[in-house]
Amino acid sequence: MNLRIKLLIGIGIALIATFAIVAVFSILSMEKSYQALEETEVITTVERAQSSLDTDKKNLRSVTLDYAAWTETLRFVQGENPNWIETNTGNDFFERFGIQGILVFDTTGNLLFSKEYNATLHDSEPLPDSLAREIVDGIDLDAIEESSDGAYTILETSAGPLIVSSHPVLTDNFEGPAGGSLHYIRWIDDRYLAELSSRAGSSISILPAPQHEAEPALYDSIAQISSEQPVVVVPESPATIRGFATIDDLEEPGRYYLMVIEPRTI
Secondary structure, eight states, X not given: XXXXXXXXXHHHHHXXXXXXXXXXXXXXHHHHHHHHHHHHHXXXXXXXXXXXXHHHHHHHHHHHHHHHBOHHHHHHHTTSOTTHHHHHSSHHHHHHHTOOEEEEEETTOOEEXXXXXEXXXXXXXXXXXXXXXXXXXXXXXXXXXXXXXXXXXXXXXXXXXXXXXXXXXXXXXXXXXXXXXXXXXXXXXXXXXXXXXXXXXXXXXXXXXXXXXXXXXXXXXXXXXXXXXXXXXXXXXXXEEEEEEEOOSOOTXXXXXXXXXXXXXX
């Protein structure tokens, strides 16, 4: 083999090696770019879901305020307006505001009225006493009556998780003392989650704080959430990816998290 052939072979090997190295770096660079793009898409979806939850919260709190800071409601809790129930708790009320339950207490903690609305059957009935007790145990009636803006939280009950929006019953001019408290309930059920998912464009779940022993993978994912990293993105499988974020501004007793699942299209 003469020198010319050796030189050509050497150049060929060098070119092949160079192309291989460039290809590897290009693939790695593209993969990182794809991962960054995928993560950005998930974060955007989580933020869209958070925005939907925040809108629902503002709307429900607004309805609670409108009906609680109302002299007609105050007269009802004082025993002077028995027609309040028929006028303000019909099926059309629940349908219009997407509410599935109502509780009204006086200042002694006595339950004056309750109702549960079934959006599927378009029918209502008294809220079960056991569920009413669970809700009372999960909120602080005295603190709500003493507050100026009420409370909003998520409770885990035997009937499933639910949102409770509460406010002291006052006059039209927001004058006290409070005559009791008004509480509206929204179920976090398949119907509501499907509606949220439709608005966000991806599958949405609302999760209570997980226990490490029971759900270590989920616990480890949520544990990464911080002020510097408010949304944690975790590839779940070759087909799906998940995003996690805290649901902010909830009153005690607990913390809840938003989980978004998206198909991996990259």
